[in-house]
Amino acid sequence: MAATAVVGVGMTRFAKQEERSLVGLGAEAVRAALADAGIRPGEVEIAFVGNVFAGRLLGDMTVGQDVLWEVGVHRVPVVNVENACASGSTAFFLARNAVASGQAEVALAVGVEKLCVPDVGLLTQGDHELETQLGFVVPASFALRARRHMTEFGTTVEQLAQVSVKNRRHAALNPLAGFGRDVTVAEVLASPMIADPLTRLQCCPNADGAAAALVGSPAVARRLGRAVDVDAAVLCSGSYENPQDLVRWETDYRACRLAFDEAGIGPGDLDLAECHDAFTISELLHYEAMGLCEPGEGGRLVAGGHTALGGRIPVNVSGGLLGRGHPLGATALAQLCELVTQLRGEAGARQVEGARVGLAQCMGGEKAADARSCTAVILSV
Amino acid sequence: MAATAVVGVGMTRFAKQEERSLVGLGAEAVRAALADAGIRPGEVEIAFVGNVFAGRLLGDMTVGQDVLWEVGVHRVPVVNVENACASGSTAFFLARNAVASGQAEVALAVGVEKLCVPDVGLLTQGDHELETQLGFVVPASFALRARRHMTEFGTTVEQLAQVSVKNRRHAALNPLAGFGRDVTVAEVLASPMIADPLTRLQCCPNADGAAAALVGSPAVARRLGRAVDVDAAVLCSGSYENPQDLVRWETDYRACRLAFDEAGIGPGDLDLAECHDAFTISELLHYEAMGLCEPGEGGRLVAGGHTALGGRIPVNVSGGLLGRGHPLGATALAQLCELVTQLRGEAGARQVEGARVGLAQCMGGEKAADARSCTAVILSV
Numbered sequence A, B: 001m002a003a004t005a006v007v008g009v010g011m012t013r014f015a016k017q018e019e020r021s022l023v024g025l026g027a028e029a030v031r032a033a034l035a036d037a038g039i040r041p042g043e044v045e046i047a048f049v050g051n052v053f054a055g056r057l058l059g060d061m062t063v064g065q066d067v068l069w070e071v072g073v074h075r076v077p078v079v080n081v082e083n084a085c086a087s088g089s090t091a092f093f094l095a096r097n098a099v100a101s102g103q104a105e106v107a108l109a110v111g112v113e114k115l116c117v118p119d120v121g122l123l124t125q126g127d128h129e130l131e132t133q134l135g136f137v138v139p140a141s142f143a144l145r146a147r148r149h150m151t152e153f154g155t156t157v158e159q160l161a162q163v164s165v166k167n168r169r170h171a172a173l174n175p176l177a178g179f180g181r182d183v184t185v186a187e188v189l190a191s192p193m194i195a196d197p198l199t200r201l202q203c204c205p206n207a208d209g210a211a212a213a214l215v216g217s218p219a220v221a222r223r224l225g226r227a228v229d230v231d232a233a234v235l236c237s238g239s240y241e242n243p244q245d246l247v248r249w250e251t252d253y254r255a256c257r258l259a260f261d262e263a264g265i266g267p268g269d270l271d272l273a274e275c276h277d278a279f280t281i282s283e284l285l286h287y288e289a290m291g292l293c294e295p296g297e298g299g300r301l302v303a304g305g306h307t308a309l310g311g312r313i314p315v316n317v318s319g320g321l322l323g324r325g326h327p328l329g330a331t332a333l334a335q336l337c338e339l340v341t342q343l344r345g346e347a348g349a350r351q352v353e354g355a356r357v358g359l360a361q362c363m364g365g366e367k368a369a370d371a372r373s374c375t376a377v378i379l380s381v
Helices: A022-037 A054-058 A063-071 A087-100 A138-153 A157-171 A185-190 A218-224 A250-263 A280-290 A298-303 A320-324 A328-343 B022-037 B054-058 B063-071 B087-100 B138-153 B157-171 B185-190 B218-224 B250-263 B280-290 B298-303 B320-324 B328-343
Strands: A005-011 A046-050 A078-082 A106-113 A193-195 A209-216 A228-236 A272-274 A357-367 A370-380 B005-011 B046-050 B078-082 B106-113 B193-195 B209-216 B228-236 B272-274 B357-367 B370-380
Touching: A005 A022, A005 A218, A005 A328, A022 A063, A022 A106, A022 A209, A046 A063, A046 A087, A046 A328, A054 B054, A063 A078, A063 A106, A078 A087, A078 B087, A087 A106, A087 A209, A087 A228, A087 A328, A087 A357, A087 A370, A087 B078, A087 B087, A106 A328, A138 A193, A138 A280, A138 A298, A157 A185, A157 A280, A157 A298, A157 A320, A209 A218, A209 A328, A228 A250, A228 A328, A250 A280, A250 A357, A250 A370, A272 A328, A280 A298, A280 A357, A320 A328, A328 A357, A328 A370, B005 B022, B005 B218, B005 B328, B022 B063, B022 B106, B022 B209, B046 B063, B046 B087, B046 B328, B063 B078, B063 B106, B078 B087, B087 B106, B087 B209, B087 B228, B087 B328, B087 B357, B087 B370, B106 B328, B138 B193, B138 B280, B138 B298, B157 B185, B157 B280, B157 B298, B157 B320, B209 B218, B209 B328, B228 B250, B228 B328, B250 B280, B250 B357, B250 B370, B272 B328, B280 B298, B280 B357, B320 B328, B328 B357, B328 B370
Parallel strands: A046 A078, A046 A106, A272 A357, B046 B078, B046 B106, B272 B357
Antiparallel strands: A005 A209, A005 A228, A078 B078, A106 A209, A228 A370, A357 A370, B005 B209, B005 B228, B106 B209, B228 B370, B357 B370
16 A cells, blocks of 8 residues: 555534534534645545434435535535444545555545434434334343353453543543543442443533544655654455354454554554443453453553553543544544644643553444454554 | 546436435445446545435435435545535535546445435525525516517527426436426416426426445446446536626526636537526527527427427427426435436437437525536546
8 A cells, every 4th residue: 555644634622512503513624634735625525424314314415515615626526435333433444545556646435423312312323224113222222231241251340331431531632522520430330330330420421513534645645744644544354253252353353463563563552542432341352352452451551551641652642532422424534633633743732751652543334243443543753 | 537437327216205215225226336337336536426405305414425325335535515506416526536546446426315204395595594584485586587589589488388298298207207298388388387488397396315436437337338428527616796687597507608718629529418498498598508509599499399309409308307306415426327328329219319428517505696506527538
């Protein structure tokens, strides 16, 4: 794959923002990314826009065109993509491929989501599926994983809660994260039970928001400066071969392995990581898939403080989904905004000192206990 | 752009099929394409799946993974795409680029749509847009275009009706088209008025269906044989510069021009075309954008029989949207199935004799009177 770089990023605040429109959010993120790069709207040659729920919640289609029309990105190919929570990184995967293949010098990836609308109800991942109808909604599925991890590896509810404590504390250092505050393990565990053992403060909050990244060729990167190299961008879907193993998504392990292979590095080379902490248990499972610890050791890794800011390998310094909130289509691009900000040394109070290599892992949807889509992106300076 | 070929196609019947599931339809089309090519599911390296309404009508997301899981296409990158009626050709655009860039030897494009569900109601293209709320729904917008074409160029309601007569007659020759029958101009004009001057038989019917195409590298095409060359695959979005011109979509003209440029041919080199006849007026406007006649001459072109089977340049020999029905995400891939079938000389009773070059034009959504997305694909043998 030919060299590419992230030449600009931008995002809105992630929070419950009922008064804001999808187009307004998306346009703000794209304008911020263009300004960050120093690129005019007319220089964008192709655009990929990730969104999940606009059809279902707003009755809208082709929302990417709406957003890009608003900011003045006209005439170019626009592709709306959906891969559940990995929609934003799927857009990035395509933008990167468009530049790497020489199809474009500058490609735009956008993620945008409007979840906080009146009467939204429960957002399931397949109303017509037997699993859903039988009550196996997303939190229940993750609760099963948590129970299995506890049984198999001795993970404790306190260790689970520490993921939420850490990420909400990180989020308090991030002005764009809507759910940052100091919470204690006791407070996390005392919050209302959603699906045993996962309490409400262990589930990521719904949010509205948008994020964007501009991918450029090496020539564009040289011209603009401040570029961050794309060392790997992997997208894969599930094999669905091991539905019985609740603590190991084969797809997650595979996506991370393929990304390390492409970048020619290993987990020990990472300075920071962002991962898809939809629930506290998710982050532990993703530690293990990313190779930050041995399988089963996730609970002890967080409890030892190793993944907190200042620790050996800080994870979700942005606040993650738990601390930032989770506007589905935008989440994976917010992860990349965070990596770019960190790798440029512009993260202020939450800066990971000397950060040079970062991994963003994301995962979208489940099917028979494996992931429908999983992405892993490695960036470096 | 490096050489690529369509190495296999497959589609379901397009019709109202309330008893069939989205996954069942999609899987049937993909299995048919794999069988047509002589390719095993495991040989597909990347897949793009077009769908518009699953989120809104079925509460589903990542439907591509559901379909591909069913047929045994596992582990590879899967991208769900949405570009309104051009979703299927957007999937094809990406599949073609994936192969042309060397990212894959075999890429799959699928389009699938389930529209005929209980209580579906009116499917607008943006419930929250002022235009929609004021009653400017899709048929009304096309009715305005028809009136303008009649005023500006002397087009008659009889000429409009002849598009429907022709396409439904073509559809009667296509066993996969659900709405084929002999209708007369008088019958078309006497059907209930939807938006003056467009009567019900001038509006494409909702339908359920799926279609798929496999794109291969030249090496794969040589190995499999029966391949059809991809000479151009263009996707563009609107410029929104001329909202006042109701009979000329700038995007439509541009997409067709770019496709001719890429293929190095002109309209006179075409042996047949498929276009997006969502309404009778649409086909006339697309004739003009494709360069099959001068602007304003569309009505006279169809009235002269030139676009019927046996005419100078047959258009929508498949039956088009009017005769085949319009499962949004699948429509543009059904156009490509028709071109491939024709170019291989396998179209039976509706075969265009000696067909060697075909164009498929598609258009998705509208925004301020321009198209949100427009695609043009040229195939040849």
